[in-house]
Amino acid sequence: MTDVQPKATIVIFGATGDLAKRKLFPSIYKLYQKGKLSEQFAVVGVARRPHTDESFRHYVKETIEEATKQELIDDTFISHFYYHSLDATNTQSYEQLNELLTHVEEQFHIPGNRIFYLAMAPEFFGTITSHLKSEGLTTTNGWTRLVIEKPFGHDLQSAKKLNEEIRQSFSEEQIFRIDHYLGKEMVQNIEVIRFANAIFEPLWNNRFIANIQITSSETLGVEDRGRYYDHSGALRDMVQNHMLQMVALLAMEPPIKLTTDDIRNEKVKVLRALRPVTHDEVDQYFVRGQYGSGIVRGQKVIGYREEHNVDPTSNTETFVAGKLLIDNFRWAGVPFYIRTGKRMTEKSTKIVVQFKDVPMNLYYGTSEHVHPNLLVIHIQPDEGITLHLNAKKSGENMKTTPIKLDYCYNCIDGINTPEAYEKLLYDCMRGDATNFTHWDEVAASWSFVDPISEVWANTEATDFPNYEAGSMGPKKADELLQKDGFHWWPLSPNM
Numbered sequence: 001m002t003d004v005q006p007k008a009t010i011v012i013f014g015a016t017g018d019l020a021k022r023k024l025f026p027s028i029y030k031l032y033q034k035g036k037l038s039e040q041f042a043v044v045g046v047a048r049r050p051h052t053d054e055s056f057r058h059y060v061k062e063t064i065e066e067a068t069k070q071e072l073i074d075d076t077f078i079s080h081f082y083y084h085s086l087d088a089t090n091t092q093s094y095e096q097l098n099e100l101l102t103h104v105e106e107q108f109h110i111p112g113n114r115i116f117y118l119a120m121a122p123e124f125f126g127t128i129t130s131h132l133k134s135e136g137l138t139t140t141n142g143w144t145r146l147v148i149e150k151p152f153g154h155d156l157q158s159a160k161k162l163n164e165e166i167r168q169s170f171s172e173e174q175i176f177r178i179d180h181y182l183g184k185e186m187v188q189n190i191e192v193i194r195f196a197n198a199i200f201e202p203l204w205n206n207r208f209i210a211n212i213q214i215t216s217s218e219t220l221g222v223e224d225r226g227r228y229y230d231h232s233g234a235l236r237d238m239v240q241n242h243m244l245q246m247v248a249l250l251a252m253e254p255p256i257k258l259t260t261d262d263i264r265n266e267k268v269k270v271l272r273a274l275r276p277v278t279h280d281e282v283d284q285y286f287v288r289g290q291y292g293s294g295i296v297r298g299q300k301v302i303g304y305r306e307e308h309n310v311d312p313t314s315n316t317e318t319f320v321a322g323k324l325l326i327d328n329f330r331w332a333g334v335p336f337y338i339r340t341g342k343r344m345t346e347k348s349t350k351i352v353v354q355f356k357d358v359p360m361n362l363y364y365g366t367s368e369h370v371h372p373n374l375l376v377i378h379i380q381p382d383e384g385i386t387l388h389l390n391a392k393k394s395g396e397n398m399k400t401t402p403i404k405l406d407y408c409y410n411c412i413d414g415i416n417t418p419e420a421y422e423k424l425l426y427d428c429m430r431g432d433a434t435n436f437t438h439w440d441e442v443a444a445s446w447s448f449v450d451p452i453s454e455v456w457a458n459t460e461a462t463d464f465p466n467y468e469a470g471s472m473g474p475k476k477a478d479e480l481l482q483k484d485g486f487h488w489w490p491l492s493p494n495m
């Protein structure tokens, strides 16, 4: 983990696909630009489409220029890229791939370290990993690691099956399951805000916190991913992974040390302590929604059921709100509200920690509401923290006014926080799995989510579509909090 300029070959399965184009190639380029890669690296792209090394290099160059809006690029960088056309189901082709890898390792003096990045549909994961092992690609003088994209399964049963297949060829320590939210600057900051500040940790429990709200809203619809999304829905696409990971980071106990295992162990304890939602309770704790047509950022947009590759009678949810309870000493009785959806008013991910009111209201007239203290963690697009307090109103005798202490990361000149994929790729190259999900976390998350998706799959949502594109979701999502005497805090930038 100490190697700041790791030496490795990154083999990208799915190199002609969307993820490689938009995220992986630009991230590798940024790492190179920042001096985080030595000259001892290579990238081998793998997919079925025919390409020569030259045409692939041209394609990569163009995609990086497009993504980074930069006039590229150093031909030396591009000369580290190679291509191998392969059908993932064809055994013979893996032998040739192995020969190519050996060749590039010689060429760039790479000590046999290989990352196999599976940027492909999950149905190929088992086949690819078994071929990598049987054809000897995992037998090298260096280390080998496997990066797996989401979705990791469709439910607990399919995730277990997938895990068993992969584990035939790679050990848990070699498997890096990507959750790109764990690469976001402010998600990584949750631990630091909590554990490096004496003022928060004593208050971080059910005696002082009234509720915690996590919202991840998008303005985009399903774009060209209708085929995948219509079989997934927001619960599997966002809640099972990203939203529950944020809950785990907010709720976990301080780890004994900042090691991968210690942190993951604490996160998994939270996921296991989530109070299961039984089939009968789903309506009480969870709300689903699907967008109809509407106006998003001034543009008229179609409803979900009209989207390409979506069933016109689809029952798939594009919005989820839920109330989660964590049955342990620290959190008993504190609701964690989560909300995520497509085609909402704005693109924003925010966490609001609402503290309990002061025990006695000295400063307000009885008819006035006390302003609760809030800690807002801005994940994106703005990155920072805001603490909402009360202070004396200037000039007025002992009247109070709400004030804010703000720290904005990406407002400061010179700070341009790296893309999540850039950080995660670099972590993987250095062998740091802290910000990747362990199998135990994946399993616990599916166990929590499965009963909810079972009920939703078996009951028609007669009110769909139940929110207008460009809104903040169905009314029932507001009622979920109103029942407990709370409301969603707004997402506006000045929150």
Ligand SMILES: NC(=O)C1=CN([C@@H]2O[C@H](COP(=O)(O)OP(=O)(O)OC[C@H]3O[C@@H](n4cnc5c(N)ncnc54)[C@H](OP(=O)(O)O)[C@@H]3O)[C@@H](O)[C@H]2O)C=CC1
Residues within 6 Å of the ligand: 013, 014, 015, 016, 017, 018, 019, 020, 046, 047, 048, 049, 086, 087, 088, 089, 118, 119, 120, 121, 122, 149, 150, 151
């Ligand atoms: N795109 C995104 O923003 C995100 C994607 N993901 C995940 O990443 C993975 C890839 O997604 P994405 O890039 O969007 O998918 P795409 O459909 O854009 O790309 C799929 C890739 O797989 C290749 N491929 C398909 N079949 C075969 C085969 N039999 N043998 C070899 N190669 C094959 C395709 O190339 P060819 O046709 O040339 O063979 C293509 O390069 C998925 O698991 C997805 O869920 C996760 C988060 C975000």
Ligand SMILES: O=C1O[C@H](COP(=O)(O)O)[C@@H](O)[C@H](O)[C@H]1O
Residues within 6 Å of the ligand: 218, 237, 238, 349
């Ligand atoms: O994993 C996914 O995340 C994106 C949202 O990611 P963000 O970094 O833009 O917040 C979501 O659009 C996509 O459906 C989902 O698969």
